[in-house]
């Protein structure tokens with residue numbers, strides 16, 4: 001059959017071509033390199049033969065490369081669909097050309113499926129355009145592993161220095177001191193801007209800005225792309241853009257409530273694993289008490305909500321807004337107020353500080369004896385709002401609107417083993433309530449915990465700390481955008497520190 005030499009792209013699995021992904025989906029055999037993201041391999045059918053040829057592109061010894069060529073020829077002569085998955089573009093370094101030569105020599109049909117090369121993707125990921133009108137009108141892609149002067153394939157760095165434009169050096173990490181020395185010897189000023197990009201478009205992406213004079217001192221391990229020239233002084237990065245790029249984040253909240261958070265995380269570049277560890281269900285009475293309370297809502301002075309879920313379940317029992325009479329409405333925070341607004345109801349009170357205590361503090365005192373508040377809430381919720389409002393003189397009726405229970409791990413909702421494994425391999429876990437902490441801990445028992453723990457607010461953070469988690473980020477306010485901003489700031493600070501120290 002045919003051997004497909006497929007470019008996997010620079011790192012982020014989303015950067016493979018559609019043609020490449022389609023071929024993977026029907027591959028019988030996948031032969032891949034070490035730099036290829038495992039998530040791409042998951043596209044192949046479960047039964048496909050996956051062969052790890054275990055070399056970093058560019059590092060294969062001639063002997064190993066001969067073995068790989070033979071492997072491709074053998075499989076290519078059979079009936080199988082063979083995908084040779086290579087990092088970046090198959091024909092930009094990485095010996096794709098040699099593999100194609102072997103297939104030509106053996107008379108085996110093949111097709112090259114180009115990929116996004118790290119030569120251009122890595123500078124772009126660092127906000128550097130490789131050409132720019134008036135700054136650089138040529139770009140040269142060059143290997144830092146070329147032979148010594150005089151050897152075949154040797155790079156004439158002094159001539160490249162004189163040619164000007166942008167130089168993009170692949171496989172140049174080890175030889176960076178010598179490369180910088182020869183470019184300066186060839187006439188490039190020592191203060192020529194340089195940017196070094198490590199692990200572009202992956203979770204470990206880091207970059208260092210320097211000059212030719214400073215290049216030798218940059219401590220970033222492979223894989224790195226080195227960009228030399230005036231364009232390296234540009235930094236065209238959209239504010240907040242891709243702040244979470246390459247990170248996998250576990251969202252533990254029930255599926256029907258995770259939408260805004262999932263969207264905000266994805267927008268910042270994260271890959272999201274949804275692991276709803278809890279489910280929201282009717283209270284034991286099936287909602288009868290809530291229905292009765294809703295029917296009599298007009299006799300209350302206030303109806304107070306501490307979650308969008310409570311709003312949705314309460315409103316479902318109203319015929320329309322007139323059932324509320326002149327009762328005023330309080331919402332604990334923006335998301336709850338939005339849930340009311342979605343039902344054409346305006347929150348009369350939203351505290352500045354979005355917490356149960358903030359709500360109690362913001363509520364007025366009862367104007368007269370018997371003044372009443374209806375509080376539809378989660379069964380077994382923390383006792384803050386009810387007692388707090390009673391202390392302010394209100395006659396408070398609390399009614400169970402819903403309850404949270406552990407999602408059934410076998411039933412899919414709570415996650416099959418596959419989802420639990422994906423969650424265990426993630427970079428970040430987000431807890432949005434004490435009950436998500438509790439149920440995640442039970443569900444994930446025995447599996448590794450993602451290294452970064454994020455909580456929606458201080459109450460959840462306390463619960464997480466009590467359960468033994470080291471909490472890295474507490475959202476400055478309990479909303480999806482604030483949580484993503486807090487996580488992005490944490491990740492940015494850590495990446496800056498990693499880039500300074502160099503990856504292990």
Ligand code: SAH
Pocket residue numbers: 010011035057058086087088089090091092093094116117118119122169170171172197198199200201202222223224225
């Ligand atoms: N065919 C590949 C290049 C293979 S050579 C391509 O088109 O991208 C391997 C070199 O590519 C590495 O030494 C490094 O210089 C570069 N490289 C590959 N992936 C990279 C990444 N995500 N970030 C930075 N450099 C990368």
